[in-house]
Amino acid sequence: MNSQFLIPKFKLPNFVARIGQKLPQWPHALALVGALNTALKMKLLPESELTALEDKLFHVRVLDTGGEAWYTFSQGLFRPVFRPQRAPDLAFAANLSAYLQLLARQEDPDTLFFNRELEITGDTELGLIVKNMLDAIELPKLPTLPFASR
Amino acid sequence: MRINGEDRALAILPCLSRMKIDMPSLPDLVCPAGSLPALKAAIDHGADAVYLGFKNDTNARNFAGLNFDQKNMAEGIRYAHAKGREILLALNTFAQAGRVAEWQNAVDAAVDQGVDAIILADIGLLDYARQRHPQQRLHLSVQGSATSYEAINFCQREFGIQRAVLPRVLTLAQVEHVIKNTSVEIEVFGFGSLCVMNEGRCWLSSYACGESPNTVGACSPAKYVKWDKLPGAMETRLNGILIDRFGDAEPAGYPTLCKGRFDVQGDTYYALEEPTSLNVLSILPDLIKIGVRAIKVEGRQRSPTYVAQVTRTLRAALDSLRDGSEHFQVKPAWQAELSKVSEGSQATLGAYNRPWR
Numbered sequence: 001m002n003s004q005f006l007i008p009k010f011k012l013p014n015f016v017a018r019i020g021q022k023l024p025q026w027p028h029a030l031a032l033v034g035a036l037n038t039a040l041k042m043k044l045l046p047e048s049e050l051t052a053l054e055d056k057l058f059h060v061r062v063l064d065t066g067g068e069a070w071y072t073f074s075q076g077l078f079r080p081v082f083r084p085q086r087a088p089d090l091a092f093a094a095n096l097s098a099y100l101q102l103l104a105r106q107e108d109p110d111t112l113f114f115n116r117e118l119e120i121t122g123d124t125e126l127g128l129i130v131k132n133m134l135d136a137i138e139l140p141k142l143p144t145l146p147f148a149s150r
Numbered sequence: 151m152r153i154n155g156e157d158r159a160l161a162i163l164p165c166l167s168r169m170k171i172d173m174p175s176l177p178d179l180v181c182p183a184g185s186l187p188a189l190k191a192a193i194d195h196g197a198d199a200v201y202l203g204f205k206n207d208t209n210a211r212n213f214a215g216l217n218f219d220q221k222n223m224a225e226g227i228r229y230a231h232a233k234g235r236e237i238l239l240a241l242n243t244f245a246q247a248g249r250v251a252e253w254q255n256a257v258d259a260a261v262d263q264g265v266d267a268i269i270l271a272d273i274g275l276l277d278y279a280r281q282r283h284p285q286q287r288l289h290l291s292v293q294g295s296a297t298s299y300e301a302i303n304f305c306q307r308e309f310g311i312q313r314a315v316l317p318r319v320l321t322l323a324q325v326e327h328v329i330k331n332t333s334v335e336i337e338v339f340g341f342g343s344l345c346v347m348n349e350g351r352c353w354l355s356s357y358a359c360g361e362s363p364n365t366v367g368a369c370s371p372a373k374y375v376k377w378d379k380l381p382g383a384m385e386t387r388l389n390g391i392l393i394d395r396f397g398d399a400e401p402a403g404y405p406t407l408c409k410g411r412f413d414v415q416g417d418t419y420y421a422l423e424e425p426t427s428l429n430v431l432s433i434l435p436d437l438i439k440i441g442v443r444a445i446k447v448e449g450r451q452r453s454p455t456y457v458a459q460v461t462r463t464l465r466a467a468l469d470s471l472r473d474g475s476e477h478f479q480v481k482p483a484w485q486a487e488l489s490k491v492s493e494g495s496q497a498t499l500g501a502y503n504r505p506w507r
Contacts, residue, residue, distance in 0.1 A: 105454060106455065110493075120377060127372070128372040131453075132213065132214065135184070
């Protein structure tokens with residue numbers, strides 16, 4: 001937040017999504033699940049709230065890249081779901097820039113939601129638990145890179 | 151000569167101290183935190199005090215995954231105190247019949263944690279806190295719904311409150327009138343989502359789903375909320391009741407009954423109020439001039455990012471008033487930052503500039 005670099009709001013051209021949709025989706029799911037499990041191992045996610053995620057089906061779509069990932073949480077680990085058999089319990093949809101702004105803590109999820117840049121559908125309470133869980137993560141302080149400092 | 155020099159310095163001192171008294175000091179900036187990162191964001195960006203709540207229905211933001219357990223609160227208090235800032239604990243719901251001991255235990259726990267003040271609404275709890283912990287600083291919550299100096303002075307006399315948070319229904323002139331007639335510090339809202347503001351007395355959420363801040367510590371609890379995506383629109387329902395339908399380009403708001411669009415005698419519109427946020431940037435000098443002691447930011451349910459954005463903006467605006475208000479100008483960058491995070495993407499002065507009472 002104190003770095004000078006801000007992620008701008010952008011939307012990739014439509015053809016990117018058209019190509020993206022035709023590409024295999026499993027790498028997205030593996031990357032996302034890998035990141036979540038790393039957060040688990042670092043004990044960044046509160047155990048009391050994790051129980052609420054047990055066996056829930058999540059769907060994350062990046063609209064302008066055409067990428068999507070399905071995953072679930074069971075027996076203490078996030079796991080990719082390659083052939084979902086039912087509607088997700090919770091679904092997120094947004095353009096890449098919105099996800100990047102969220103991850104960098106540059107924008108707040110409610111702001112993006114009010115401005116219709118982030119779509120959350122399904123079990124609203126589950127969505128709130130996930131949102132608050134991510135908000136409560138204390139990001140490890142990264143060393144300041146020379147080119148990013150003032 | 152040195153003696154003369156000292157004399158002259160001493161002669162100036164009373165003038166200086168009088169000047170200090172004449173020029174009102176800056177009000178405290180009181181910011182919200184629903185998590186430890188939010189608390190740290192508030193402190194790091196210039197909050198004088200941070201308010202927070204326990205993870206239960208003793209506070210009115212009892213949402214899943216939000217708020218503080220004992221360990222997090224202890225760390226938050228340490229963090230704030232190390233930088234000379236304060237932690238205020240919101241215990242702002244009314245004790246439920248048959249469960250009064252839980253609220254009393256929360257008062258005791260807050261005192262044990264070492265918070266700087268407890269923000270209470272329930273006069274039964276104010277009485278309990280005063281009797282049991284006479285040294286503890288107490289604030290009257292906005293949920294206590296005290297809009298007159300008589301009500302505030304009553305709470306001072308009976309419970310020793312040191313500060314009252316005014317409901318967001320008073321005009322600037324009415325706020326000034328209250329301040330002139332009480333020695334209790336006055337805190338007002340400076341930024342955040344507005345609701346119908348029948349503070350401490352609102353049962354609209356219960357009308358839709360049987361639960362409201364006064365019964366479960368949350369308005370429109372998430373388990374009753376449903377967002378449905380339709381082609382070209384999104385619908386919000388609260389326990390099955392259609393609250394609003396947004397076109398794809400329309401900003402969305404929180405799914406509360408008071409911000410719904412309803413069909414009233416053939417016309418569909420925001421029958422109670424439009425989703426909107428309060429923003430007092432333009433009247434900050436007036437708030438300081440009339441002697442407001444603290445300015446509060448709404449939003450314990452929001453993320454650390456929001457807390458950082460709003461805190462640093464209001465801090466910058468307040469700091470620019472440190473040398474007086476003659477040259478105060480609302481910078482477009484401040485306005486842009488606050489507009490962006492507003493509910494409904496629009497801001498008002500609320501009741502402060504209402505011509506009628």
